[in-house]
Amino acid sequence: PVQSGETTWVRAPGSGIVRTSCRLGERVRAGQVLATVSDPFGEVEIEIPATASGIVIGRSMSPLAHEGDALFHLARFEDVSDAAQTVDEFHEAHGVDENWG
Numbered sequence: 283p284v285q286s287g288e289t290t291w292v293r294a295p296g297s298g299i300v301r302t303s304c305r306l307g308e309r310v311r312a313g314q315v316l317a318t319v320s321d322p323f324g325e326v327e328i329e330i331p332a333t334a335s336g337i338v339i340g341r342s343m344s345p346l347a348h349e350g351d352a353l354f355h356l357a358r359f360e361d362v363s364d365a366a367q368t369v370d371e372f373h374e375a376h377g378v379d380e381n382w383g
Contacts, residue, residue: 286357289339294319294347296328304338311335316354319347334358
């Protein structure tokens with residue numbers, strides 16, 4: 283098992299329709315685009331970058347967001363590759379589909 287001593291939330295920078303580009307358990311790097319928020323017509327899109335490197339341990343399942351809503355919960359690790367390996371082993375042991383969450 284691995285343990286994270288720090289987590290952080292990534293919040294919606296604006297209100298609109300959320301299109302997620304990462305999944306639960308995915309390893310992400312600071313600055314990586316996790317999702318976009320757009321107006322109903324898709325004319326204005328705002329990218330939502332990861333504020334830190336880590337593993338996605340939670341995310342909003344709602345396709346809509348209001349400014350400030352918590353969208354992603356990231357666990358931060360000193361060695362992200364160790365944590366990612368543990369998540370991959372869990373997926374294999376429990377038959378979790380790669381597209382879950």
